[in-house]
Amino acid sequence: MKIHRPHLLKHSFNVVNRVRQTASIAGLSALRIAKGEKPDARLLKDTFEQLGTTYIKIGQFIASTPSLFPREYVEAFQSCLDQTTPLSYDYIEQVLTAELAVDGQTLSDKFAYIDKQPLASASIAQVHAARLHNGDEVVLKVQKPDVETIMQTDLGVLHGVTKLLEVMMPSMKFASIAPIIDEIRLRMLAETDFVAEAQNIRDFQQFLAIAGNTRVVAPQVYDELTTKRVLTMSRLHGVSMIDESAMQQYCNDPAQVMADTLNTWFASLMLCNSFHADLHAGNLMLLTDGRIGFLDFGIVGKLKAESWRACMGMMQALQDNNYQAMAQHMVDMEMTRGHDVDVAALASDLQRMMTSIMAEDRAFTSGIPFNTKEQADELNKMMLEIVSVGKQHGIHFPRDFALLTKQLLYFDRFMRTLAPDMDMFSDQRVNILGQDVSSIEPPSITVQ
Incomplete structure (x- = not known):
């Protein structure tokens, strides 16, 4: 297998730079402890926020998995569930160009328009509205630059510093840390693979078709514009399903809409390859045509x-x-x-x-x-x-x-x-x- 030397050098540089950055931030936190600050959940949360993408995701994992972590850590990391600060469009454009502008083509050849202002921004990806040349309105879920390299590096470092964490944070010895890190690795890396998320969407759509369910819809994936780092989907227009007054513009009975949502989700537990495991208000939408939109299939579960x-x-x-x-x-x-x-x-x-x-x-x-x-x-x-x-x-x-x-x-x-x-x-x-x-x-x- 031939290795492209410039790419390898850039990757190596990014890894070294990330290790240096991590060591610097960790060192500052250690200094705070040396000066008498208590090594508690709040200090760990502050450190994770400074370390960025991977650690914010770990914070989200802690905040949403009370079955594994002590109460004080779950509560301290709740702020990690909020939307993150958006990146400038220049960074997003770099990823779009690298992933989609191939064989001499440009982004202008692929899209008639891309909105530079994001619709949403999270720790791993940022979402932008766009329009294809045929008039289709789409959304682009774009992975933030170097996310996978950063995560792989960070997770590797975490395996090495596990014992140090247990010394610094005695209350973290509540369970064997190795399987927890493995679980974090599996969940986080799965979220960085938008090809896998696209398959989750297709599985759900197949389930809807088999069930003859026309009340619920998921975005259509544009396979030719989807890669591991870019997910292109049809844009769904509607209103939030926590806004009852807005919903009444498009339905007569909000309770029936929720009954249809519940029936669909319950049926998916048995009839779909996986079930949507993060179906909060932000991932549900009542469309302007009265149908129900299920969004964001990055986190799914399976149950016997x-x-x-x-x-x-x-x-x-x-x-x-x-x-x-x-x-x-x-x-x-x-x-x-x-x-x-x-x-x-x-x-x-x-x-x-x-x-x-x-x-x-x-x-x-x-x-x-x-x-x-x-x-x-x-x-x-x-x-x-x-x-x-x-x-x-x-x-x-x-x-x-x-x-x-x-x-x-x-x-x-x-x-x-x-x-x-x-x-x-x-x-x-x-x-x-x-x-x-x-x-x-x-x-x-x-x-x-």
Whole structure:
């Protein structure tokens, strides 16, 4: 295999430069500790924000995975979930040119227009509106420059400094760090592969076609304008599904729109290759033609059929106030590290915990609208309580079950704003695979 020397030299330079930058920032943080500052979650968060892309993503991973990290770290890293500062279009244009302007062509040959102002900017990618020469309106999800090199370098360094982190942050010794770093590596690198995300979209569209679902749509991928670092999709026009007044311009019944959303998502758990694992308000849109748009398939999950049945059984048990059955279903979901769980003791602790959560669940019954970040904060707090009880009994939450549970809870809270009179699991319009699920409710829907 022939290696292009200038490219190799540039890559090597970027790696060395990144290591130097990382060492400098880490050194400054070490100096803060030497001067007497407490090596806590806040200091780690500040350091990660200075280190940029990879560490911000790790911060997001910490903030959204309470099943693995201590409470203080999950709460400290909530700010990493916010949108990042946009890069100038010059940097974005460099990536577009490198990826799409091939064989002597220019970006002008590919696009009639590209808006230099981004629609959105996150840690890995930035989104710009554009128009093709045939008149099609598209969005360009563009990976930020050197993201993969930075991530590979950073993740390599992380393996080397793991022991140092455990010395500096004793409370991080809550679990073996190696599998956590491996999980972060898999999740982050998957998000940098837009070809894989394009496949996730196609899988979802195939599921819609097989199910005969015409109420929901995902953006069409332009394969000829999609690479690992650029994802070109049709632009969907609509309104946010947390704005009920705006939704009423395009639908008569917002609650029915949400029932269709729920039915589609539940069906995808069993009939699609993967389920959308990040379906918050920013990734749902009511289109101007009345259809529902599912956006951003960078984070997906997979769940075994038996785990899903146990999950529904757990919800049924909770609705019936049968915490003994709820505990048994948790064991059946393969959420335990062993087979010596005291089911009766777990049931007792679950009942005590859920009673406390429902008694304090005031933020969602006030009728005051809330935004995505506030919802995420509240959901993480609830997950922390559930996980806290689970850990005492040797419960291990698999990644994809945690994603599914959080999404279920998110839907529950989502309804409080959009359709406060609609109970998403007892409403006759909501079905799971065509079955009557009127008796099934998710955790914390009603206050007993």
